[in-house]
Amino acid sequence: MADTVHAVEVHHTPAGFLRRYVFSMDHKVIGIQYLITAMVMALVGGLLAMLMRLQLAFPHETWPLLGKIFPVGMEGGVMKPEFYLSLLTMHGTLMVFFVVSMALLSGFGNFVIPLQIGARDMAFPFLNMLSYWVMVPACLVMLASFFVEGGAAASGWTAYPPLSAVKEAVPGSQMGQTLWIVGMALFIASFTMGGLNYVTTILNLRTKGMSLLRMPVTVWSLFAASLLGLLAFPPLTAAAVMLLLDRHAGTSFFLPSGLYFGNQLLENSGGTPLLWQHLFWFLGHPEVYVLILPALGITLEMMPVFTRKPLFGFRMTLYCLGAITFLSLIVWGHHMYVSGMSPYAGEFFAIGTLVITLPSAVIGMNMLASLYGGALRLKTPMLFAIAAVVFFGTGGFGGLFLGNPTSDIQLHDTYFVVGHFHLMIGGVTLMATFAGCYYWFPKMFGRMMSERLGKLHFWLTFPCFYGIFVAMHYNGLQGQPRRYFNFERYEFLAGVREPQFWITVAAFLLFIAQVAFLWNFFYSAWRGAPADANPWQASTLEWTTTSPAPHGNWAGEIPEVHRWAYDYSVPGQAEDCTPQNRPQSVAPVTY
Template structure:
């Protein structure tokens, strides 16, 4: 447990302090704001998609100025729609949710919650952020290269993504996509190494692993999963780059025929990409969801004034999910043509993830039992997470099951499911976390009233939008369709598209309330008390915002677990982790 003799002195130049900072708090906030910016981009892409789906072929002359190619004459081209879905998915998953939850709160919270002065490798931390920035720029810039942005879906299945003439987006856009993804993976590998090392090595005196808050546990396990699986996609992406530019055939079999000529490739298989992609792709959803659940479990005790239910059991479940998440990737490939016997293995394995997941769900609900509930904005979002986890999780029963997946694979059921899970849970948890830790970041409170308005406009609309998509999927509506007017069996779905789009616009617009609240409160928010939520975790024992080095001369010493609320015999209903056993009894 490293302890510095003197607190580190803060660099004095503006550039070193706020731009190229090595302070984990600044880097965390940098990640968070980058995620917000990318979230606006990803959200606007979704709005364009919803315009097209509700009013196919609508003339939008204004947009033809921004995208002279994709929106030539003001009407969206199908290939531009495909670029939209691809980049919406890529940006939201890798450059919004990952940045906010892992990069943002991971960086901000880990040292503060375990009593460290900073991350184990501050320079590496800065480097990881400044690696992701060009990644973001490249992803956005790809819209303006020849052929437009990548259009093969966020999954980038070859040959569509490997052969330049397969779709316009597979021109330079796909190459930029690969480079952007590579930068993301490199950045998150550096970040993950830092997180794991910091958590294992930098905990303050008394902070045993079993005294860590659950959000730190979740980030720890998410980082381990990320470290073990991200490199697979980096390798896969490099192979794809070679197939595209250097004439190799990793993913291209012989006999491919495009645009009146035969390709010279021989011997590859597109299935290889799918295996490599999903070996990352599936664990990635847990990299995103585990921190979201950690945040939820961490906030519940604060707003129920009682310890979380099943702390140990939750940690075991996080481990179980981590291990299982790495051996179930094939459930994305049930109808891909891989061996049906392998499909059986993946179905049974996938459904076994429901066991630890359900335990965590039960623990979250049971944490409310007997509590004295408070409902400031963060708690509303926490309840939202629990609802989404319940409903969305049960959608997984349909898709993890190979037999029902035959009908539901690549339909809107999948779209609804993953939006509730890695879209809804993660976003609601991120909002809860921002509202909750904002006073720690800036020493000011966000407006609770606006935050509640934000919740009541976000939660029901999000739920309605993506619940409906489950039913559309049951009706067989395929995903990634530019329009639904070519099929008779989808004719019943066409009309509802307008309603769905209107709800989506409300959802999109509501996010500006959040953005306004965030930036306004940085300067104008009410001054925060030292411990505004009366919380027991370590970060509230230092100043808000914490000084460089987080604590003064002495690092805090921890005497108890992070959830000592309403301890019988204690002076108040919250006993911070630093209170010695003599003053209030120790439960754990």
């Protein structure tokens, strides 16, 4: 009874612009809304990064024009240190939560899951719509924090107390920090609604024959990431509530006694920032897997399509996804080796971290093995997928040094860390996001994105991104600390000045290169070459419907699935791709 009545059986298109494109309950529209929102936020986050790079490369210049745009933070065209702190805080927050999470999990999660598992929509379309319309105020609140007294939050994306808990600490600790907490609360609410939908949809709404092992790896990775998100966000909510109380009710959850601010002794006693670090990283570490698992899934999804051979080690990849999901919940302490946490706990977390590299390495190897011996088609999505593999390898290598307490004590809070996590949760995820955009674009809009502009975008993005963050590893090894707004005073850092300059040049190039992508995306949606139902000759279910897919996803009945997702180059078959809905009697199943 319960399952036969859900709203997805309504598949006549809703009438009216508002119901169709704005307050839509169609998962595809919501997915595209999320993607475009993420692009806007990425532009803002990118601009913040450009301002930081400008300051780091030219600490003595004055920028009168910027002084006019930011009359408080850059008075007279000279950046104030506290403004720099706000920039890095908001860059991190926007990029982690409002760009990468949003694009991968909310954007592609919404768009791809029902299409790939053969459902007409999400389990609870109304909740899905609500989740987007809670995300919009979350974005607005975050952006609004730049315009309040004191400016945006300045305690880093990790919001460490006492900077985040004491209002007098820095200008950004005032209203900006409060808005940061409110924005995050809205984000978590929205994310939970989305996650509940993904999990139930994947488990309960699959089409006939779509057994769990026949689901494409993208769906599997989104499933694992949704579970992680659902499990890891609540403790952060708890921590955020306590932080709010510390700020506004005078409690001392995170504040020890003896704190001086402005020559005034605070009355707090009994708490410690160590508690915040624990609660924050209990979310923070799984969160990076929430980001990277879907990215790996999308990267793996590209492999068979553009090499025309089955995915290598499909089942082992799924086991590894499971192992990572499990282990990522118990390794949060490796962010806290120098926090004063018990060294015995550090040992436990170090072992866990080294164990988690094993399934990650297996997935990386499966990617490489999927490439080996394939008939490569170097279309734009594939180029970005290969870039994701490259970043995963390079970034993962740096992770080994940071996962070891002995080397981490030296490298902690240096640019080595910045370079490492940008390669992983910046590089792998953004490359996969681009790959996904180019790949599913025809299904979204019924048109192709321009290959020529796509390749231009790739050949500008990849080397710049790689150069910026590998150079940061080098600077970090020199001992350059993160979050400083000016390095001129430190003689031992004379060696990083030149790389600093070139990093800024590459960063600007990288930012400008994204214009090619944005132009390509929006122009092609309007004027691109029309796409047929299956432009990439792929086997998964979303390519069995028209491009763009109609409301309700399939005009007639939902196709029935007879095989796993990656039956490419089945021996004896004329075509090198056998769609999932082709019966076993027509073509043999290879797995």
